[in-house]
Amino acid sequence: MKLIRALLLLLVLVLVLAAAAAAGGAWWWLNRPLPLAADPVEVSIEPGTPPRAIADAWVQGGVQASPLLLYEWFRWSGQARKIRAGSYEIGRGTTPIALLNKMVRGDVTLAAVRLIEGWTFKQVRAELAKAESLKPTTAAMSDADIMAALGEPNVAPEGRFYPDTYAYNKGSNDLAVLKRAHRAMKKRLEAAWAERAADTPLRSPDDALKLASIVEKETGSPADRGKVAAVFSNRLRVGMPLQTDPTVIYGLGDAFDGNLRKRDLTTDGPYNTYLRAGLPPTPIAMPGKASLLAAVRPDPVKALYFVSRGDGSSEFSDNLAAHNRAVDKYQRGR
Incomplete structure (x- = not known):
């Protein structure tokens, strides 16, 4: 009887030691950096991917570990269903614990x-x-x-x-x-339209978007943006054609070779603002915030013309005679 008790105690002791060894081994593995075939390793997890497939994906991506061990860790942790879809990246030094925490947090790349x-x-x-x-x-x-x-x-x-x-x-x-x-x-x-000037000639947010796109393409110096917008607003107000090259260039599409010719300006088309009054049928580019605000609230100037000074800035004129003098000075060198 004493022998049987001794054997049972010995068996229990062996099992306890084995369990402790297993627990110690698991703890060691969970806190040991995963060996990687490359640095970094990237994996993309689609929504609805099961934990076993996630473990397989990491191994296929370059984690040199047993996919079964990874899967059992995900499952045993109780957090397998909390793993979020997304693209993840890990580098050398990442442990199994850190890997799972990253996916549960949704710490995507x-x-x-x-x-x-x-x-x-x-x-x-x-x-x-x-x-x-x-x-x-x-x-x-x-x-x-x-x-x-x-x-x-x-x-x-x-x-x-x-x-x-x-x-x-x-x-x-x-x-x-x-x-x-x-x-x-x-x-x-919507925010820009809410700040529009009371006397704007624009009739809708779409008009504002169209004008802002022209201002974006016509402005060489940010300091001139409000004045450029004012020129076009003033022209709209008096029924004068906008006469802006960027709309014509946009209308030419792939046919534009970098040079805008006289025949381009005299050929009719929906985007030829030399021949057609008003705004073009659509915007011609993506305007930024500054151009949107300038379009709806331009500077309070009476200018109807502007010409490039050659340094990115523009010279603005209230009438054609002054504009012609500016053209002679800055474009023709007279």
């Missing part, structure tokens, strides 16, 4: 794309197409398809996106970025 003031929608699409780790969801979509997806069917996309730097999770799609830029422009335009 970000990239960014910058949309520049004055860009056309064609340029925006080209920039998104080459952006880092951004899925080209819109690659097979027409401009009209994109606007329909954004909830504005039959609206031209030009000028409808706010120029800014947009951070995104790696693995996101480009339509998501466009949605944010589109929403941002709506908010900026």
Whole structure:
């Protein structure tokens, strides 16, 4: 009987020691940096991916560990269902505990794309197409398809996106970025329209967006922006054609070779503001905040003309005679 008791005690002791050893081994493994095939290792987790597939993805991505061990750790921790979708990046020194915590926090890896003031929608699409780790969801979509997806069917996309730097999770799609830029422009335009001058000749926020896009393309020096906007507002007010080269250039599209010729100015078209009065049918580029505000609240000047001084700034004139003198001085060197 004593022998049986001794054997049972010995067995219990062995089991306790084994459990302690196993616990110690697990603790050691959980706090030991994971070996990596490369530094860093990146993995993108889609929504709804099961924990076992997440563990497999990390191993396939370059984590040199047993996928079964990783999966059991995710499951045993009780946090497997809290792992968030997104793109993740880990470097050397990352432990299994740190890896799981990163995914539970949603500490995703970000990239960014910058949309520049004055860009056309064609340029925006080209920039998104080459952006880092951004899925080209819109690659097979027409401009009209994109606007329909954004909830504005039959609206031209030009000028409808706010120029800014947009951070995104790696693995996101480009339509998501466009949605944010589109929403941002709506908010900026609404805010600018609320600050419009009482005597503005503009009839709607769309008019403001069109004028702001012209101001964006015509302004060489930021200090002149309010005066440039005033010139075009004054022309609209008296029924004078805007006579602005950027609209003609936009109308030429891919046919523009860098040189604007007399025949371009004398050939009729919807964007030829030398021959057609009023604003063009759509914006011609993405205006920034300063141009939006200048369009709705220009400087209080009477100028109807301006000409480049050759240093980025412009000379403004109230009448044609003064303008001709400015042209002679700054353009013809007389």
